[in-house]
Amino acid sequence: xxxxxxxxxxxxxxxxxxxxxxxxxxxxxxxxxxxxxxxxxxxxxxxxxxxxxxxxxxxxxxxxxxxxxxxxxxxxxxxxxxxxxxxxxxxxxxxxxxxxxxxxxxxxxxxx
Amino acid sequence: xxxxxxxxxxxxxxxxxxxxxxxxxxxxxxxxxxxxxxxxxxxxxxxxxxxxxxxxxxxxxxxxxxxxxxxxxxxxxxxxxxxxxxxxxxxxxxxxxxxxxxxxxxxxxxx
Numbered sequence: 001x002x003x004x005x006x007x008x009x010x011x012x013x014x015x016x017x018x019x020x021x022x023x024x025x026x027x028x029x030x031x032x033x034x035x036x037x038x039x040x041x042x043x044x045x046x047x048x049x050x051x052x053x054x055x056x057x058x059x060x061x062x063x064x065x066x067x068x069x070x071x072x073x074x075x076x077x078x079x080x081x082x083x084x085x086x087x088x089x090x091x092x093x094x095x096x097x098x099x100x101x102x103x104x105x106x107x108x109x110x111x112x
Numbered sequence: 113x114x115x116x117x118x119x120x121x122x123x124x125x126x127x128x129x130x131x132x133x134x135x136x137x138x139x140x141x142x143x144x145x146x147x148x149x150x151x152x153x154x155x156x157x158x159x160x161x162x163x164x165x166x167x168x169x170x171x172x173x174x175x176x177x178x179x180x181x182x183x184x185x186x187x188x189x190x191x192x193x194x195x196x197x198x199x200x201x202x203x204x205x206x207x208x209x210x211x212x213x214x215x216x217x218x219x220x221x222x223x
Contacts, residue, residue: 031209040120042200042215043156050209058210090155098144098204101211103155 001026004104006091012110013081021076021107023091031094032074033101034058034066036087043090049074081111114139116203118214126222131188133217135201138182144204145184147175150216151197159199160186191221 004025013019023032031050035043035058045058049068063085065077074093078085091104115138125131133147144163148156162168162175162184174187184203188195198216205212 033211035213040215043202043213045210048209056209094209097209098206100146100158100161101156101202103157106155 003027004091004093004102006089006104006107008107009105010108010110012112013078014112015082017081018077018079019081019109020078021089021091021109022073023075023104024073025091025093025102025104026072027093027095027102028071029093029095029102030071031096032068033092033094034064034074034076035090035092036060036085037090037106038087046076046089081109083111085109086111114203114205114212116201116212116214118199118201118217120215121218122220123217124220124222125191127191127193129191131191131195131219131221133186133188133199133201133219135184135186135214136182137184137201137203137212139203139205139212140182141206142179142203143206145175145177146202146204146211147173147184147186148200148202149195149197150200156200188219191219193221193223195219196221 033048034046047066089107092101147159150156160175201214
C-alpha cells in the first residue's frame with residue numbers, strides 16, 4: 001500500500017495563477033482532509049470530506065475549493081494564487097469517525 | 113474557538129533523559145487525543161492515541177490524559193538524538209469530523 005500520496009511535491013506559481021493539488025489514498029478510508037502548515041501556526045484545516053460526495057469548510061477555506069472525486073481522491077484547487085497561500089499543504093485521511101489520521105508527504109507551494 | 117495549546121520550545125534534554133511534552137485543550141467534550149511526531153520537512157506520523165483518563169504506554173513513550181484538567185502529556189523515556197523533532201498534539205472535536213492541532217513543541221535531544 002502506498003498510503004496517502006500527493007502531487008506535486010513542489011510547485012512555484014505566480015500571483016494570479018491557478019493550480020490543483022492532488023491527493024489519493026489506497027486504504028479505503030472514508031474521510032479526507034486538506035491542511036496547510038505555516039511556521040509557528042501548526043496545521044490548519046482548509047476543507048474536509050467526511051464521506052464520498054460531501055465536503056465542508058474548515059478553519060481557513062478562503063481562496064480554495066475542493067472536489068471529492070471518488071472515495072480515493074480529494075483535490076484542492078487554488079483559483080487565483082496569492083503570496084499568502086505560500087505554505088506546505090498536507091492531505092490526510094481516516095478510516096472512520098475519530099480515528100487516527102494518516103498524512104501524505106506534503107506539497108510545498110511558493111507563490112511569487 | 114476551540115484551542116489546543118503547546119509550548120513551542122525548543123525543549124532540550126540530554127540523551128538518556130526523560131522528555132516531558134505537555135498539551136492543554138479548551139473543548140471539555142473532547143474524548144480522543146493524538147500525539148504526532150514531525151521531522152523537519154516531513155509529514156506528521158502518529159506516535160500514540162489516547163482516549164481514557166490515565167496512562168498509556170508504548171515502548172519508550174507514555175501518554176497521560178486528565179480530562180478534568182483538560183491536559184494531555186507525552187513522556188519519552190531514554191531520549192535519543194533520533195527523537196529530535198516537533199511533537200504535535202491533536203484533539204478530535206466530538207460531533208464533527210474535525211481535528212484541532214497545537215502548534216507543536218520542538219524537542220532537541222543532545223548527544
